[in-house]
Amino acid sequence: MAAGAPARQSALAAALVNLVLTGWVVLGFDYGHGASFQFEASRVVLENPRLGFNVGVDGMSLVMVVLTSLVTVAAVLVRPVKAGGEALYYSSSLLIAAGAMGAFVATDLFFFYAFHELALIPTFLMIGMRGSGDNREAAWKITLYLGFGSLVLLAGLAALVTSASGTGLTTFNMAELRELAPKLAPSVQEPIYLTLLLGFGVLISLFPFHSWAAPAYASAPAPTAMLHAGVLKKFGLYGLLRVAVPMLPAGFHAEWIQSMLLVLLLGNILFIGLVAIAQKELDLLLGHSSVMHMGYVFLGIASGTALGYSGAIFLMFAHGISIALLFALCAQVREKTGTLQMARLGGLAKYAPFLGLSFAMATFASIGLPGFGNFAAEIMVFLGGFAEKPVDQLGSLQITTILALWGVVISAVYMLRAFRQVFQGEPAEVCTRAGDLSGLSRLPVILLLLALLATGFFPELLLQAIRPFAQALAALN
Amino acid sequence: MPAYYLEVAVVLLGLVLLMLEAFSSASDKRFVGHLALGGLGAVFLALFVVNPTPGTSPFWQFYTADSLALTYKGIALVCTMLVLILGLDYIPVLEKYTARIGGRSAWGEFFCLPVFICAGLMWMASAIDLTSIFVSLELVTIAFYIMVTFMRRNVGSLEAGVKYLILGALSTGFLVYGFTWLYGITGQTSLMGIADKLDSGTVARAPALFSFALILVALAFKVGAVPLHFWIPDVYQGAPTPITAFLSVGSKAAGFIVATRLLAPYLGADSLSPTATAILLSLACATLLVGNFAAIPQTNFKRLLAYSSISHAGFLVLALASGASGGFGLLPSQIVAFYMAAYLCMTLLAFAVLVVVSRVTGSDELSAFNGLHQRSPLLAFALTVAMASLAGVPLTVGFLGKFFVFGAAAAHQLWLPLGFAVVGAATGFYYYLKVLRNMYWNPPASSPATAIPLAPLTKWAMVLLIAATLVFGVYPQPLLHFLR
Numbered sequence: 001m002a003a004g005a006p007a008r009q010s011a012l013a014a015a016l017v018n019l020v021l022t023g024w025v026v027l028g029f030d031y032g033h034g035a036s037f038q039f040e041a042s043r044v045v046l047e048n049p050r051l052g053f054n055v056g057v058d059g060m061s062l063v064m065v066v067l068t069s070l071v072t073v074a075a076v077l078v079r080p081v082k083a084g085g086e087a088l089y090y091s092s093s094l095l096i097a098a099g100a101m102g103a104f105v106a107t108d109l110f111f112f113y114a115f116h117e118l119a120l121i122p123t124f125l126m127i128g129m130r131g132s133g134d135n136r137e138a139a140w141k142i143t144l145y146l147g148f149g150s151l152v153l154l155a156g157l158a159a160l161v162t163s164a165s166g167t168g169l170t171t172f173n174m175a176e177l178r179e180l181a182p183k184l185a186p187s188v189q190e191p192i193y194l195t196l197l198l199g200f201g202v203l204i205s206l207f208p209f210h211s212w213a214a215p216a217y218a219s220a221p222a223p224t225a226m227l228h229a230g231v232l233k234k235f236g237l238y239g240l241l242r243v244a245v246p247m248l249p250a251g252f253h254a255e256w257i258q259s260m261l262l263v264l265l266l267g268n269i270l271f272i273g274l275v276a277i278a279q280k281e282l283d284l285l286l287g288h289s290s291v292m293h294m295g296y297v298f299l300g301i302a303s304g305t306a307l308g309y310s311g312a313i314f315l316m317f318a319h320g321i322s323i324a325l326l327f328a329l330c331a332q333v334r335e336k337t338g339t340l341q342m343a344r345l346g347g348l349a350k351y352a353p354f355l356g357l358s359f360a361m362a363t364f365a366s367i368g369l370p371g372f373g374n375f376a377a378e379i380m381v382f383l384g385g386f387a388e389k390p391v392d393q394l395g396s397l398q399i400t401t402i403l404a405l406w407g408v409v410i411s412a413v414y415m416l417r418a419f420r421q422v423f424q425g426e427p428a429e430v431c432t433r434a435g436d437l438s439g440l441s442r443l444p445v446i447l448l449l450l451a452l453l454a455t456g457f458f459p460e461l462l463l464q465a466i467r468p469f470a471q472a473l474a475a476l477n
Numbered sequence: 478m479p480a481y482y483l484e485v486a487v488v489l490l491g492l493v494l495l496m497l498e499a500f501s502s503a504s505d506k507r508f509v510g511h512l513a514l515g516g517l518g519a520v521f522l523a524l525f526v527v528n529p530t531p532g533t534s535p536f537w538q539f540y541t542a543d544s545l546a547l548t549y550k551g552i553a554l555v556c557t558m559l560v561l562i563l564g565l566d567y568i569p570v571l572e573k574y575t576a577r578i579g580g581r582s583a584w585g586e587f588f589c590l591p592v593f594i595c596a597g598l599m600w601m602a603s604a605i606d607l608t609s610i611f612v613s614l615e616l617v618t619i620a621f622y623i624m625v626t627f628m629r630r631n632v633g634s635l636e637a638g639v640k641y642l643i644l645g646a647l648s649t650g651f652l653v654y655g656f657t658w659l660y661g662i663t664g665q666t667s668l669m670g671i672a673d674k675l676d677s678g679t680v681a682r683a684p685a686l687f688s689f690a691l692i693l694v695a696l697a698f699k700v701g702a703v704p705l706h707f708w709i710p711d712v713y714q715g716a717p718t719p720i721t722a723f724l725s726v727g728s729k730a731a732g733f734i735v736a737t738r739l740l741a742p743y744l745g746a747d748s749l750s751p752t753a754t755a756i757l758l759s760l761a762c763a764t765l766l767v768g769n770f771a772a773i774p775q776t777n778f779k780r781l782l783a784y785s786s787i788s789h790a791g792f793l794v795l796a797l798a799s800g801a802s803g804g805f806g807l808l809p810s811q812i813v814a815f816y817m818a819a820y821l822c823m824t825l826l827a828f829a830v831l832v833v834v835s836r837v838t839g840s841d842e843l844s845a846f847n848g849l850h851q852r853s854p855l856l857a858f859a860l861t862v863a864m865a866s867l868a869g870v871p872l873t874v875g876f877l878g879k880f881f882v883f884g885a886a887a888a889h890q891l892w893l894p895l896g897f898a899v900v901g902a903a904t905g906f907y908y909y910l911k912v913l914r915n916m917y918w919n920p921p922a923s924s925p926a927t928a929i930p931l932a933p934l935t936k937w938a939m940v941l942l943i944a945a946t947l948v949f950g951v952y953p954q955p956l957l958h959f960l961r
Contacts, residue, residue, distance in 0.1 A: 045952045049805035049884070053951070088850070088917075110880075114871030121865055124910060128918040136918065140907075147868075147906035151899045154880070158887040158895075162804060170805045170884075 004086030011090035015076040022069040034059030034468035037107055049170035054108040059469035060313050063462055064104040067317050070451055071230045071324045072097040074444035075223035092122035093223040100231045109172040116235050126224040135219040142216035149202025156195030163188055178246055186250035193251020196244040204236035205291045207267030214287030222331035229290045230324030234316045237297050246476055261302050262400045268295030273410035282330050282340040285418055290323045299404055300381040308384025309470035311377050314462055318373030322365040325448040329359045336434035347427030352436040356423045358445045363415045365452045373455030480527045480542035483520055484599050490516040491592035498585035506585035510565050513588050514558055521554040538667050539606030548814050548960055549602030549734045552821055556727045557595035559825045562938045563719035566832045574628035594620045601731045607656045607666040618645050625716040637715025644708045648698035655691030672742035689743050699732030702790045703763040713783035722828035725786045730817045737810045757798035758894050764791030765901035772908045779841045795894055796882045804885030811960050816878035818956055823866035823875050826942040830860045837929050848921025853929040857916045859939045866946045868909040869902050873950040
């Protein structure tokens with residue numbers, strides 16, 4: 001047996017078991033009641049304050065759970081570039097996935113927060129030990145940024161819990177907090193909402209707290225980048241929709257916070273989009289593109305309509321799959337050619353047709369071409385901005401949406417240009433020696449592509465789970 | 478069974494061990510350590526059958542056996558046992574820096590004196606009278622004077638001893654002076670009487686606050702809070718590593734139980750409370766700032782842990798100062814006690830790894846940990862858990878401690894101190910993860926990496942501490958149940 005095979009096999013087995021269990025939940029889920037938690041289980045771990053290990057899935061968490069399971073299988077299938085230390089390599093991937101999974105199914109605020117942090121140290125170790133380029137600097141940056149962001153978030157959550165519980169028994173139960181917290185005075189809700197927005201914002205790489213993301217993803221080993229950019233970063237968005245928006249409606253609707261968010265998300269879409277155009281290396285380009293697309297999700301959330309929420313959640317899924325796919329392929333390009341500098345690459349599709357084809361499809365998905373899940377998601381986000389106003393009246397949200405539409409053009413520019421430089425044109429010397437993906441290494445790519453196509457052609461697959469949740473959330477306002 | 482039987486048993490155990498050590502002809506004194514461990518273990522078990530309700534005789538006016546006292550007695554016993562285990566691992570270093578007397582090893586007392594310190598710590602946990610507080614505090618401090626300088630042929634140990642002695646004596650002076658003022662204005666030595674008197678409003682405010690300040694100076698020295706933190710890095714670095722661990726956990730825990738009890742009358746009195754709280758809060762903020770920021774440039778692991786100890790004192794003082802009702806349904810005293818128990822697990826785990834690594838590499842520097850995960854995955858994992866917990870990564874017990882402190886601060890709208898705590902904790906991520914960088918990113922100094930052997934006792938102690946750190950981080954109910 002090859003060295004590291006036991007670690008690889010057990011990691012793969014764990015990821016597959018996870019996928020099978022997810023399938024069981026998907027099949028048993030009652031889509032008619034997608035707004036309420038199902039498959040619930042709870043165990044009290046502390047009487048006072050009341051902490052419970054409570055889990056359950058509703059429509060939104062179901063989508064995120066499917067995303068996590070799919071990306072985990074794909075990430076585990078990616079072999080390490082350097083031999084040795086496989087146990088640490090695979091256990092880190094699984095820990096990051098476990099953290100995301102735990103956060104998405106927790107219905108207790110404490111474990112919701114705690115699980116997310118499970119990924120902190122494995123990410124730090126993986127980028128530092130197995131990354132490339134300025135990996136050590138990037139590892140420090142992502143760890144300190146996310147550490148600080150999550151502490152701000154913690155302060156916000158502590159304020160939320162203590163204010164909402166008042167003199168009664170302190171509770172972290174999301175269902176109870178959803179009853180209690182909206183009753184708080186707007187003057188209490190607004191600062192707490194702002195703190196949560198900033199805390200989550202750092203984790204999501206909201207402009208201007210985005211600078212950790214691109215270098216970290218660029219230098220991280222493929223599975224870490226896939227899981228982090230694809231799954232874990234969605235935690236912040238999930239948290240906004242799960243905690244901040246429903247529990248602090250007065251904060252969400254405060255005019256000044258809303259305007260601030262609109263400006264910042266335009267920073268994500270337009271400014272980071274332009275930064276992405278200027279990138280010379282494929283991995284940094286993908287990192288920036290991942291930051292940029294967060295702006296659309298924010299836009300969907302900011303719209304406050306059922307359609308916008310649906311689009312945001314759909315985009316969290318579609319973007320998670322497409323960015324994980326792009327990072328997996330990008331790592332293959334590096335492995336085959338030894339470089340990611342786009343100027344030194346060219347004509348790779350001729351020598352690695354499968355790689356070329358799948359990268360092209362991932363590119364189309366990322367731009368938002370019809371047929372891929374991203375298109376369905378983005379169209380809902382854009383229409384969500386206009387869902388509640390006649391077209392001849394433009395508010396700040398509508399103007400932002402119109403500006404954000406230009407992001408589609410920007411992303412088409414940088415993604416298509418990157419594809420042309422790397423895969424088409426005169427074959428570069430490094431590319432002529434490159435072989436194509438073969439055998440098992442095609443598996444994660446096919447898996448993720450299938451997910452994108454399936455959700456692109458049959459958006460109802462996801463929408464049946466998302467819609468009841470989004471409608472219930474929009475009805476709160 | 479009355480609680481004070483436990484202290485009597487511990488003192489008797491110490492005396493017996495001293496005699497055995499002095500008159501035994503064995504050349505290897507390891508058995509003293511093993512006996513001490515067994516004895517303390519038995520006392521620890523007896524702790525669970527103690528009747529916690531205090532009686533009514535005059536004796537109970539200066540001795541209490543409430544749940545807080547019993548918790549701190551447990552902390553003292555567990556801490557001492559772990560220090561003894563660390564000490565058994567540390568024998569090669571002791572051997573090097575102590576002269577053999579007539580062919581017999583001269584480190585036997587290294588395993589007797591901690592037992593007396595343990596008795597002092599346990600007494601302190603129960604002391605509710607100025608005199609009993611002072612006497613038990615001195616029992617601990619004087620024994621520590623000896624332990625810090627135990628390595629007689631090591632200049633660093635001697636230097637640390639002198640620093641500790643001089644500053645310790647100074648702080649004792651402050652404490653006694655504060656006590657005299659307190660006695661002078663209230664006419665009481667019992668804390669219950671003092672609390673009544675201060676709350677009645679008949680006591681002049683200025684002298685009361687003066688005594689508060691004097692006592693705070695002495696307590697700040699004990700727990701390592703700003704402005705009396707200067708001794709910590711030097712003494713921690715010079716003292717034998719097990720004793721550093723003892724100072725860092727045992728001594729700090731005792732300092733905090735005394736602080737909890739001594740400061741309560743001031744914080745409970747309407748006329749004094751605002752000023753006293755403001756002073757404590759500014760102390761907490763300063764401690765958080767100094768401890769965390771000074772830890773950043775450290776390259777020596779013992780000094781790093783020293784500054785870490787200061788920063789944790791900041792969190793603990795913040796919990797004490799955050800208001801009488803605490804937060805998240807927990808009283809400040811309960812938060813502090815929980816935090817101390819958490820701090821015990823993670824800090825002793827870190828010190829246990831340090832003792833083994835520094836014995837093998839002969840160095841306390843961070844660079845001694847380079848490539849540790851290749852040399853011993855267990856040690857690297859243990860230290861990862863300890864650092865994660867100290868940094869406050871969730872699902873470890875250290876996070877819960879910080880979480881409760883954050884909750885207490887948020888419940889009383891102390892946004893500025895909460896901001897300091899957030900910045901301090903974020904800084905902690907950097908310097909605690911620096912250790913992980915050395916262990917995992919950096920290659921080992923010697924190639925190929927040589928494995929590090931572990932004594933079974935040390936190994937099991939580490940496994941137990943790892944388990945405690947992780948299990949209590951997810952399921953804290955047993956610990957808090959004990960506190961109620």
